[in-house]
Amino acid sequence: MTASLYWYLREFARIEWVRKFFFARTAPLVTPAHFRGFPEPTGKACQHALFCMMVCPAVGAIDVVHEGDGWKPRIHKGHCIRCGLCVEACPNGVLMSGRVLETMQAQGTALLVSFRISIDRDLCTGCGNCVTACPVNKQIDAQLGAGGHSSNDEVIMRVDDGDVQVLHEEKCTGCKICETSCPTQAIQIARILEGIQQPVEGGGP
Amino acid sequence: MSILQAIKNKVRSRSIHVSYVDVGSCNGCDIEVLACLAPRYDIEQYGIFVHNNPREADVLIVIGAYTHGWEEKLAPLWEKIPDPKAAIAIGNCPISGCCFDRRGSYVDPPVSKHIPIAAEVPGCPPRPTEILNAILSVRDLVFADWEVKRR
Numbered sequence: 011m012t013a014s015l016y017w018y019l020r021e022f023a024r025i026e027w028v029r030k031f032f033f034a035r036t037a038p039l040v041t042p043a044h045f046r047g048f049p050e051p052t053g054k055a056c057q058h059a060l061f062c063m064m065v066c067p068a069v070g071a072i073d074v075v076h077e078g079d080g081w082k083p084r085i086h087k088g089h090c091i092r093c094g095l096c097v098e099a100c101p102n103g104v105l106m107s108g109r110v111l112e113t114m115q116a117q118g119t120a121l122l123v124s125f126r127i128s129i130d131r132d133l134c135t136g137c138g139n140c141v142t143a144c145p146v147n148k149q150i151d152a153q154l155g156a157g158g159h160s161s162n163d164e165v166i167m168r169v170d171d172g173d174v175q176v177l178h179e180e181k182c183t184g185c186k187i188c189e190t191s192c193p194t195q196a197i198q199i200a201r202i203l204e205g206i207q208q209p210v211e212g213g214g215p
Numbered sequence: 216m217s218i219l220q221a222i223k224n225k226v227r228s229r230s231i232h233v234s235y236v237d238v239g240s241c242n243g244c245d246i247e248v249l250a251c252l253a254p255r256y257d258i259e260q261y262g263i264f265v266h267n268n269p270r271e272a273d274v275l276i277v278i279g280a281y282t283h284g285w286e287e288k289l290a291p292l293w294e295k296i297p298d299p300k301a302a303i304a305i306g307n308c309p310i311s312g313c314c315f316d317r318r319g320s321y322v323d324p325p326v327s328k329h330i331p332i333a334a335e336v337p338g339c340p341p342r343p344t345e346i347l348n349a350i351l352s353v354r355d356l357v358f359a360d361w362e363v364k365r366r
């Protein structure tokens with residue numbers, strides 16, 4: 011009894027034990043800078059391309075809202091899974107997270123979003139709704155009226171010979187307004203995401 | 216503040232019993248909680264002891280998107296924990312349902328609908344450090360001067 015009491019006291023009086031018991035901190039409670047956190051703004055102006063929203067795999071994690079006289083992406087914690095895809099997809103470098111941007115630059119990688127317009131000739135009635143609804147068309151040809159005829163060759167599409175003809179697919183921004191305005195669902199917009207890599211000087215890291 | 220209260224505060228801050236319950240997750244967050252127990256993060260050096268008995272727990276860690284099987288289980292489990300107590304939601308799932316909250320899916324998030332949640336740790340999954348920090352900050356908010364606050 012006395013002996014065991016003695017051993018107990020001796021054990022607990024060890025200065026090392028006392029220090030460890032009261033002040034032990036082995037875990038680094040700081041997060042290393044290269045860890046991917048929730049995306050943060052870099053300060054560059056958002057151009058409202060909405061690629062972040064198109065690429066985001068999580069439900070309700072990101073939206074782009076009007077703020078002041080510009081647009082601004084908002085991340086919703088509790089929904090965002092910190093994958094960093096929005097950072098990669100943004101063509102204007104508005105967001106950053108961990109070292110995603112640095113890695114992209116070092117390895118010459120990017121996510122490219124493009125849009126393909128397909129028109130079902132059997133369904134298209136040539137009403138021109140899509141042509142007039144398209145905001146890009148409206149900007150290029152302010153004269154564009156109902157019926158969808160245009161003398162401007164720069165528009166994305168126009169009505170010709172009773173059907174819609176696509177002239178400049180590359181100008182499409184993927185808003186899908188044409189799709190919702192088409193009465194016969196003849197026009198369809200496919201959003202295409204591809205990862206690309208350019209060769210870098212020295213072959214990358 | 217009485218000396219007795221000061222002693223209670225001191226002891227409580229170094230003796231937190233954690234019980235955790237997975238109400239339907241993908242196990243990603245469970246693995247991160249598990250990492251808290253491993254030597255690298257070593258949750259026990261802060262006096263936090265993880266086990267699975269709600270009767271002894273101070274903190275309940277809730278993981279997962281709340282499947283319907285927990286309807287008549289989670290609230291009674293919460294009732295079983297003696298005061299003072301706090302529940303912490305770990306991961307996106309108990310906050311929003313994360314990727315499982317789709318139309319027609321069999322989950323019913325957020326968990327705060329079912330039991331009071333004191334802190335939420337977003338992330339899919341959150342890091343062990345974030346989980347640790349949440350427990351440590353809840354500890355100071357909920358358990359310090361509890362008798363005084365109750366009065």
Ligand code: SF4
Nearest residue numbers: 066090091093094096
């Ligand atoms: S990091 Fe991933 S989940 Fe989070 S907002 Fe960006 S794309 Fe969505």
Ligand code: SF4
Nearest residue numbers: 144182183185186188
């Ligand atoms: S998706 Fe938008 S930008 Fe593209 S053609 Fe349709 S309306 Fe025009």
Ligand code: SF4
Nearest residue numbers: 240241243306307339
């Ligand atoms: S938050 Fe993500 S990692 Fe955690 S359980 Fe849900 S899906 Fe899995």
